[in-house]
């Protein structure tokens with residue numbers, strides 16, 4: 108299979124085969140061509156050359172409905188739902204059972220809900236067909252995507268980075284679902300950058316590098332190191348090398364902050380914390396304990412209900428994004444597509460989003476296109492953003508390269524405080540190593556870094572201090588050598604005093 112986008116060869120004569128009842132992992136760097144290969148299989152793109160056989164017969168897949176008719180289902184890297192509709196409605200969308208005798212097109216809600224429930228029970232998905240998509244967790248939304256494919260009788264299921272947005276608990280649940288599907292003979296393609304997960308669940312692994320297949324190997328006998336080497340073509344250091352921090356004066360001070368969530372419930376309930384110059388403070392916690400609302404309040408996106416936020420002594424509480432920006436706060440947003448980027452804008456425009464009001468990007472209110480191009484030229488190469496030049500739209504980049512684009516812009520703004528919310532989500536092993544290095548560089552240059560991450564390994568390897576957030580409050584502080592168990596107890600609200608260690 109070969110797929111070109113203009114000059115970009117996203118897939119270059121790739122061979123790939125998938126067996127019934129197998130979990131076949133697809134690995135590769137950001138932009139290696141994984142999502143493209145799957146999109147061709149699902150009929151979203153037509154191949155430039157090559158052929159696809161299903162059950163030994165050559166097939167033509169010109170649209171997702173062709174793919175569905177062949178029993179191919181796909182869970183996308185970025186979900187595709189209608190948020191205000193219920194789960195059942197979203198699942199049946201495009202394949203609605205219509206009640207006989209009624210005017211054409213009237214949805215038979217009863218039948219749809221019954222089938223959704225049956226499938227949910229069979230695979231242990233625990234889905235409530237009547238809940239609205241916008242009200243359920245990301246993990247649930249993903250199970251809905253899986254169920255939508257099963258509803259259409261998928262025998263081949265493509266999961267494009269299903270775990271990137273899940274919590275540890277949700278990942279465990281997903282693994283159980285995958286095993287159950289596999290026992291029923293479903294063939295599964297599993298894309299992930301997390302090598303441990305791949306070794307845990309996959310039978311075979313195919314590695315793509317810059318559009319080409321590096322070959323297929325069985326998982327038995329492979330290690331994280333050997334897979335990482337196949338992915339990036341060199342050895343990857345999994346251990347971070349960093350000197351002890353030498354923190355200075357406080358930069359960010361948050362005191363007794365209260366913030367409401369979208370539903371008007373109090374998500375942050377009196378949080379107090381500080382980040383000093385030259386240190387990385389990590390906020391650890393189970394997803395949904397107020398991290399998002401806290402970050403949004405600090406970065407000026409959300410108006411807090413009470414409390415105070417200062418940067419270098421300047422009060423920015425509730426003053427909005429521009430005040431946070433002027434105070435020197437940079438923000439690597441957890442949702443690159445909704446918050447971090449303007450997808451239809453070019454790479455150069457996206458990179459200029461923070462600095463466009465000042466020279467050299469603008470003068471006397473006029474934008475300077477040459478300065479944008481120069482900025483893009485410098486940052487795209489410094490941060491190894493692959494897959495497009497300065498004039499390409501951000502939408503055309505692979506997920507991980509979109510992430511690198513956000514990181515490049517924020518770090519380049521030379522902030523006082525860098526708020527990094529899930530900064531390595533969707534990045535390949537090599538890119539994670541690179542970004543971790545940049546975060547430590549910021550720290551060593553005397554900036555403050557607030558890292559919010561659900562990955563406990565990332566938290567423990569980067570942080571100089573770990574703060575645990577639970578139900579909207581900072582409940583414990585740990586040094587970076589805290590054990591997984593100590594963190595786990597504090598994160599679930601247990602034994603607060605026993606786990607509390609106060610750093611210098």
Ligand SMILES: Nc1ncnc2c1ncn2[C@@H]1O[C@H](COP(=O)(O)OP(=O)(O)OP(=O)(O)O)[C@@H](O)[C@H]1O
Pocket residue numbers: 112115116117135136137138139140141142143144184493494495503504505506507508533
């Ligand atoms: N619609 C498109 N238009 C132009 N180029 C595209 C388009 N879709 C993908 N590409 C390019 O094809 C290449 C492969 O992208 P793809 O999304 O398949 O990568 P990936 O392996 O899934 O990466 P990631 O791990 O970051 O998700 C990239 O260089 C990307 O920029």
Ligand SMILES: [Mg+2]
Pocket residue numbers: 141142143184267505506507
């Ligand atoms: Mg992808």
